[in-house]
Amino acid sequence: MQVTARVRIEGPDDLAEHYTPGVAEQAKRVAEDPSVLARETVQANSVAIVSDGSALLGLGDQGPAAALPVMEGKAALLKRFADVDAWPICPVSREPDDLVRTVKDLATSFGAINLEDIAAPRCFTVERRLQDELDVPVFHDDQHGTAVAVLAALRNALKLTGREPADTSVVISGAGAAGSSVARLLLGADFRAERVVVCDSGGVLHEGRDLTAEKRWLAEHTNRGGAAQGSLQDALCNADVFIGVSAGGLLDGADIARMADRAIVFGLANPDPEVDPEAAAEHAEIVATGRSDLPNQINNVLVFPGMFRGLLDSGAARVTTRMLLSAAQALADTVGDDFDREHIVPSVFAEGLVPALAEGVAAAAKDY
Structure with a gap:
């Protein structure tokens, strides 16, 4: 996995536009109009893949560290098939309150949330609460x-x-x-x-x-x-x-x-x-x-590549x-x-x- 910019930064003018002082103008625009975030930043094409590793593939409970390579694999497929940028997030805490809080704290950066390999019945609680408390779609694959x-x-x-x-x-x-x-x-x-x-x-x-x-x-x-x-x-x-x-x-x-x-x-x-x-x-x-x-x-x-492409393109809230x-x-x-x-x-x-x-x-x- 790697991060690659969509713009060229080859000299002082590019640096001024895409870093300081250029980004300050963008920050002001977002503060005045939050919809700018979805239109002009990475949020518009970004999905958080969230797993605690408690129901990993057919392996069962393997923990959050073991979940990371699996979530990376899913992120690679989202990019390959749907050109969606996805980011693996593997919290240590498994308490529903903590998982919900973690995702909510990070949600500003993402246009959609993909819950993955979280054991039942906790997965039902986490998904339903996030659906109710976030204004971006939550999809438990x-x-x-x-x-x-x-x-x-x-x-x-x-x-x-x-x-x-x-x-x-x-x-x-x-x-x-x-x-x-x-x-x-x-x-x-x-x-x-x-x-x-x-x-x-x-x-x-x-x-x-x-x-x-x-x-x-x-x-x-x-x-x-x-x-x-x-x-x-x-x-x-x-x-x-x-x-x-x-x-x-x-x-x-x-x-x-x-x-x-x-x-x-x-x-x-x-x-x-x-x-x-x-x-x-x-x-x-x-x-x-x-x-x-x-x-x-x-x-x-x-399913999930086309599903997330459609959710992001439509701006759906749930x-x-x-x-x-x-x-x-x-x-x-x-x-x-x-x-x-x-x-x-x-x-x-x-x-x-x-x-x-x-x-x-x-x-x-x-x-x-």
Whole structure:
């Protein structure tokens, strides 16, 4: 990572313009009109990537120092794909009050905030408070980037298998940051509450269980009527779709065989999916993973570059469900008309992917 100026500083005149006394005039202008900051400084194209390292990739709690190279990698991708300048910030304190205060203290320098690899349920508290207390958009990629990528892939998978969202039964394994956000976005995309079931390590979420706040919300808004009970395996019986955002090795081919005909299986745990892809493919019509060495890689990198490009370009103050739905539709459409069971999402290198998402997000921002 490095900082490179966009202007040349080759002699005394350049120094006077871009340092003293020139910057004093800019400071006065900002003091008189704060909107100058977004138009004419680095803030207009800058994102803070904030992580405490408590839920790092598939490694778990590795701490803030270990998070730094991961956040640098994400910053590199934002620059490569969307020309967004991003800065890794890895606070030591994990208390929600401290994390919120740290981000708020630094927010003047940034046009958007990307929360990353912060463990649930703390991530929900931090995100919601920052959304309420900042005037720049806050995007928790583990939640919303995953949900957008999953919804886009699912839209195309449903087309290939002749299904409509309202008639599709979905079982989600994982009730943390990703699973919760996937469920919420599906409910906003015409999937019916009684046909969406969320499972955690204790089995199906339902209102009869003693649950934490986020899981309690899921129990109240999914599995309406409590028709699904028991284990993850029980919930999969005759289900159309399985979405795994939990842990590897939870299922085997026999579990997939119990699903509906032409089933759709997204085993997104990394590096080991919830079910072996080859075993799943013996019984499912479409199989996707989070791995780059297999077909249908569903990964957040498909989403966050275009998402932040759109947020920054539109000057949006917050991330809305409408923006997420618009981004998912743009991502799904980028595949084109020639998609098939092994190509339900585009490559991250696909021409037009980032502009399409950015335009979709910006259009939705105008409606907010």
